Amino acid sequence: MDDTSDKKPSVNFIEEIINTDRANGKHDGRVHTRFPPEPNGYLHIGHAKSICLNFGLAEQYGGKCNLRFDDTNPAKEETEYVDSIMEDVRWLGFDWEDRLFYASDYFQQLYDWAVQLIEQGDAYVDSCSLEEIREMRGTVTKPGTPSPHRERSVAENLDLFERMKNGEFKDGAHVLRAKIDLASPNMTMRDPVMYRILNAPHHRTGDTWCIYPMYDFAHGQSDSIEGITHSICTLEFENHRPLYDWFIQKLGIFAPQQIEFARLNLTYTVTSKRKLLELVQEGHVHGWDDPRMPTICGFRRRGYTPSSIRKFSKETGVTKFNGVTDLARLENSLREELNKTAERRMAVLNPLKVVITNYPEDADEDLLEAVNNPENPDDGVRQVPFAKEIYIEQDDFMEDPPKKFFRLGPGREVRLRYAYFITCHDFVKDDDGNIVELHCTYDPATRGGDAPDGRKVKGTLHWVSAEHAVEAEVRVYDHLFTEEDPNDVPEGGDWKDNLNPESLTVLTDAKLEPSLGDAEMGKNYQFERLGYFCLDSKDSTAEAPVFNRTVSLKDSWARKQKQQQNKKQGKKKG
RNA sequence: UGCCCGAUGGUGUAAUGGCAACACACUUGGUUUUGGUCCAAGCAUUCUAGGUUCGAGUCCUAGUCGGGCAACCA
Numbered sequence: 063m064d065d066t067s068d069k070k071p072s073v074n075f076i077e078e079i080i081n082t083d084r085a086n087g088k089h090d091g092r093v094h095t096r097f098p099p100e101p102n103g104y105l106h107i108g109h110a111k112s113i114c115l116n117f118g119l120a121e122q123y124g125g126k127c128n129l130r131f132d133d134t135n136p137a138k139e140e141t142e143y144v145d146s147i148m149e150d151v152r153w154l155g156f157d158w159e160d161r162l163f164y165a166s167d168y169f170q171q172l173y174d175w176a177v178q179l180i181e182q183g184d185a186y187v188d189s190c191s192l193e194e195i196r197e198m199r200g201t202v203t204k205p206g207t208p209s210p211h212r213e214r215s216v217a218e219n220l221d222l223f224e225r226m227k228n229g230e231f232k233d234g235a236h237v238l239r240a241k242i243d244l245a246s247p248n249m250t251m252r253d254p255v256m257y258r259i260l261n262a263p264h265h266r267t268g269d270t271w272c273i274y275p276m277y278d279f280a281h282g283q284s285d286s287i288e289g290i291t292h293s294i295c296t297l298e299f300e301n302h303r304p305l306y307d308w309f310i311q312k313l314g315i316f317a318p319q320q321i322e323f324a325r326l327n328l329t330y331t332v333t334s335k336r337k338l339l340e341l342v343q344e345g346h347v348h349g350w351d352d353p354r355m356p357t358i359c360g361f362r363r364r365g366y367t368p369s370s371i372r373k374f375s376k377e378t379g380v381t382k383f384n385g386v387t388d389l390a391r392l393e394n395s396l397r398e399e400l401n402k403t404a405e406r407r408m409a410v411l412n413p414l415k416v417v418i419t420n421y422p423e424d425a426d427e428d429l430l431e432a433v434n435n436p437e438n439p440d441d442g443v444r445q446v447p448f449a450k451e452i453y454i455e456q457d458d459f460m461e462d463p464p465k466k467f468f469r470l471g472p473g474r475e476v477r478l479r480y481a482y483f484i485t486c487h488d489f490v491k492d493d494d495g496n497i498v499e500l501h502c503t504y505d506p507a508t509r510g511g512d513a514p515d516g517r518k519v520k521g522t523l524h525w526v527s528a529e530h531a532v533e534a535e536v537r538v539y540d541h542l543f544t545e546e547d548p549n550d551v552p553e554g555g556d557w558k559d560n561l562n563p564e565s566l567t568v569l570t571d572a573k574l575e576p577s578l579g580d581a582e583m584g585k586n587y588q589f590e591r592l593g594y595f596c597l598d599s600k601d602s603t604a605e606a607p608v609f610n611r612t613v614s615l616k617d618s619w620a621r622k623q624k625q626q627q628n629k630k631q632g633k634k635k636g
Numbered sequence: 637u638g639c640c641c642g643a644u645g646g647u648g649u650a651a652u653g654g655c656a657a658c659a660c661a662c663u664u665g666g667u668u669u670u671g672g673u674c675c676a677a678g679c680a681u682u683c684u685a686g687g688u689u690c691g692a693g694u695c696c697u698a699g700u701c702g703g704g705c706a707a708c709c710a
Contacts, residue, residue, distance in 0.1 A: 203638045247639040249706050258708035277710045379649045388647050511669045591670045619671045
């Protein structure tokens with residue numbers, strides 16, 4: 063075949079490494095990854111990318127992916143987080159089967175390995191204080207100086223380390239250090255701490271241990287024990303790779319390969335655990351699963367689908383370049399899916415009453431047929447009741463509309479979706495000048511939304527019959543921050559200064575078409591012309607439904623308005 | 637002023653020494669009973685300077701800029 067138009071599927075740099083390894087028969091071509099969260103917080107969208115990468119690679123190569131909790135610091139870790147992390151990984155659509163592990167499972171093995179290194183003369187007990195050790199480590203430009211305890215005998219080290227384990231010392235009295243190179247240009251190789259004394263109960267091992275291994279002495283060996291072939295982590299561990307390899311080599315155990323990639327950064331989003339915690343604790347959001355949070359549980363409650371997050375993650379790609387991904391890509395991934403799958407409904411968020419003056423007072427029930435999803439005819443149709451009094455969106459009427467406004471205004475005719483053409487001939491204002499009611503006439507000949515005489519209207523509005531409406535609360539969300547980079551603050555400012563005061567708008571007077579009274583929890587609906595919505599899993603009840611706006615529909619009218627506003631402002635400034 | 641890593645449209649990625657491609661965003665136009673969807677068009681001196689080569693986004697050297705590293709955190 064001379065068909066050269068077939069494009070090779072592009073592979074990212076990690077797949078390239080794996081392909082090479084498999085071609086060379088390394089590990090018999092086996093691919094085994096792991097997702098290793100520390101159970102000290104909730105998973106966020108950045109973790110989602112790592113989960114998709116690790117589980118995705120395993121799937122792709124017919125391998126396995128473990129879930130392993132990196133629980134080496136009892137001071138910070140809690141069972142509450144373990145449970146939420148498992149729930150989130152499962153929700154994203156991944157399965158670790160019987161491979162649920164904890165670094166704490168390996169504490170005894172790790173201890174034995176530490177003893178081995180002491181015996182080999184590769185580790186020593188240092189009895190200096192934290193401050194002294196820090197000082198003697200030197201700086202990035204100045205080499206460190208050896209601790210006075212660096213040359214202790216093997217016997218003395220063994221004795222001291224055992225007594226550390228036996229709980230004879232208080233926190234901070236001694237540490238176990240690897241004996242590597244105090245002059246190394248790589249700071250992590252300057253005799254890193256392997257074990258510290260922490261007289262604290264562990265969420266799994268209880269009071270069994272009072273010394274705990276550091277990340278560097280636990281992670282690589284945990285990978286090794288589990289037979290991990292490709293240990294994927296983020297860029298900030300690049301400097302740790304020589305140490306990762308050093309421990310494995312000195313111990314003479316199975317050698318996984320650490321590979322670093324760039325973590326996900328999203329516009330209008332913070333993902334630092336510390337900052338997320340601060341948002342929750344200071345009440346800037348209502349908990350970890352607040353739909354404005356970039357946590358996985360936040361996205362879930364907001365109405366995001368696992369598949370949209372997986373697709374986003376895949377399309378964002380894997381590189382070593384530390385960039386910022388546009389939040390619009392995640393929104394696009396969701397819209398693309400929901401456009402195909404979400405059933406359409408009509409709902410009015412900011413109601414404006416409309417009286418159809420020529421509609422009969424005593425009309426029989428007037429049921430109109432509405433398509434559930436024009437993108438998927440199999441979803442069928444439903445009936446929507448029409449009546450003399452209806453609600454439309456306040457935004458859909460202007461007393462003095464500009465030329466390109468296609469909606470309702472005095473003397474204008476529009477279509478009510480699936481219903482009738484109506485013409486506005488009067489409106490009522492309250493004492494404050496707000497428009498509170500419209501008087502319109504309808505054309506009975508246009509029932510269903512088409513004019514037999516062929517006349518056209520520019521605008522089509524959604525509507526809800528007043529007497530049939532289901533009342534609901536609707537929560538409309540916007541970016542949590544006003545700046546693309548929330549950390550971009552003027553001198554002396556704080557990142558929280560960039561919090562968007564309008565990130566949550568609660569609409570308490572929404573009117574929904576009757577069928578939404580039976581809305582299913584966990585199902586996404588498109589409210590026509592508005593966006594995608596779902597029932598709130600926490601606050602919604604049968605008597606008082608609460609909907610979250612997951613994401614808006616694209617709105618080229620709103621964009622046009624914004625443009626014009628900006629133009630006006632520009633002229634004023636100029 | 638040490639070491640490590642990186643640099644391709646506004647953004648994220650592709651091109652594996654041979655015509656810089658895709659997606660998102662943005663702009664313009666078309667279709668439309670959702671100002672949605674869909675369709676079409678527009679949008680780049682591949683950070684700089686040298687070098688290797690018939691040929692460099694890709695390889696080499698130097699520079700510039702950006703990120704990471706001096707927790708008994710992970």
